[in-house]
Amino acid sequence: MGLLVDGVWHDQWYDTKSTSGQFKREAAQLRNWITADGSAGATGDGGFKAESGRYHLYVSLACPWAHRTLIFRAIKGLAPHISVSVVSPDMLSDGWTFDTSNHSTGDSLFAAQYLHQIYTRNNPQYSGRVTVPVLWDKQQNRIVSNESSEIIRMLNSAFDDITGDQQDFYPAALRAEIDKLNEFVYDKINNGVYKAGFATSQQAYADAYQQLFAALDDIEQRLGQSRFLTGDTITEADWRLFTTLIRFDAVYVGHFKCNKQTIEQYDNLSGYLRELYQYPGVAETVDFYHIKRHYYFSHTMINPTQVIPEGPQVDYFSEHRRAQQFREAE
Numbered sequence: 001m002g003l004l005v006d007g008v009w010h011d012q013w014y015d016t017k018s019t020s021g022q023f024k025r026e027a028a029q030l031r032n033w034i035t036a037d038g039s040a041g042a043t044g045d046g047g048f049k050a051e052s053g054r055y056h057l058y059v060s061l062a063c064p065w066a067h068r069t070l071i072f073r074a075i076k077g078l079a080p081h082i083s084v085s086v087v088s089p090d091m092l093s094d095g096w097t098f099d100t101s102n103h104s105t106g107d108s109l110f111a112a113q114y115l116h117q118i119y120t121r122n123n124p125q126y127s128g129r130v131t132v133p134v135l136w137d138k139q140q141n142r143i144v145s146n147e148s149s150e151i152i153r154m155l156n157s158a159f160d161d162i163t164g165d166q167q168d169f170y171p172a173a174l175r176a177e178i179d180k181l182n183e184f185v186y187d188k189i190n191n192g193v194y195k196a197g198f199a200t201s202q203q204a205y206a207d208a209y210q211q212l213f214a215a216l217d218d219i220e221q222r223l224g225q226s227r228f229l230t231g232d233t234i235t236e237a238d239w240r241l242f243t244t245l246i247r248f249d250a251v252y253v254g255h256f257k258c259n260k261q262t263i264e265q266y267d268n269l270s271g272y273l274r275e276l277y278q279y280p281g282v283a284e285t286v287d288f289y290h291i292k293r294h295y296y297f298s299h300t301m302i303n304p305t306q307v308i309p310e311g312p313q314v315d316y317f318s319e320h321r322r323a324q325q326f327r328e329a330e
């Protein structure tokens with residue numbers, strides 16, 4: 001684990017000393033947008049027109065932020081149009097690597113060894129953390145974006161004329177509600193588990209733990225009233241919550257000490273999680289080998305033995321009856 005300083009790799013863990021043991025995530029720096037006609041998006045440069053075969057995603061199958069982008073690639077019919085390279089689950093002194101001996105696909109574009117080489121290929125002087133996902137433009141040979149929340153917005157609509165898929169997971173009428181939910185879920189749950197797990201003081205951990213489970217209780221209640229977070233249809237907010245829920249019992253309960261209760265112990269969240277998992281194309285984006293291996297093997301300050309747990313055994317394909325439940329409730 002480390003970062004680039006003026007294009008040079010430094011092996012360095014997160015600094016929590018200056019923040020009383022609290023983990024603070026760094027903001028992504030590369031924020032251009034692919035658009036249907038190549039016009040500039042909300043931030044960054046124009047010139048990134050949606051085109052089949054032009055873009056490439058670098059992902060980790062372990063990472064919940066990268067996972068969002070793989071889900072949108074799958075459910076929006078983009079697999080034939082956007083290629084993917086998967087890094088190794090082990091993130092140690094070299095950061096993310098393309099070590100093919102350990103379940104990386106390798107870098108199919110440049111045969112790079114390390115993900116930081118993709119960042120310096122984009123900018124030889126780059127300073128900052130080297131994170132996944134990365135969306136790469138093969139035509140201009142540069143990074144479009146390393147911010148997953150924006151990459152999924154691009155995938156949600158920019159390629160619709162190419163794929164013919166008009167599903168909209170960020171519909172105009174629900175945007176305000178989705179934005180509000182995203183903010184809450186990101187702070188308390190998506191990043192909340194990391195705040196608990198990476199805390200280096202008892203107080204920072206206890207605060208994150210308390211806020212995380214208060215938020216899960218809130219969502220559990222909401223899912224007793226409605227099938228998905230904003231009503232009867234799945235939106236971006238559901239997919240963003242999903243990537244944390246699917247890792248929760250396998251990793252966050254033990255490794256990040258988020259152990260008040262498991263997702264399996266929530267009546268509504270457990271069924272909701274299954275419904276999303278069983279959505280066509282989504283189960284194939286979930287890889288528990290990468291997920292468990294990454295966290296338990298890479299975070300040696302949390303798990304110095306690097307022993308990876310065998311369990312839990314949960315059948316996410318089992319029946320959930322969410323659809324019937326909400327039809328009966330009408």
Ligand SMILES: N[C@@H](CCC(=O)N[C@@H](CS)C(=O)NCC(=O)O)C(=O)O
Pocket residue numbers: 001002025026027028062063064065066129130131132133146147148149
């Ligand atoms: N803002 C980014 C965050 C991505 C992120 O933090 N990814 C983690 C993996 S789960 C990472 O690559 N961390 C490496 C590091 O921080 O050095 C996004 O959502 O795209």
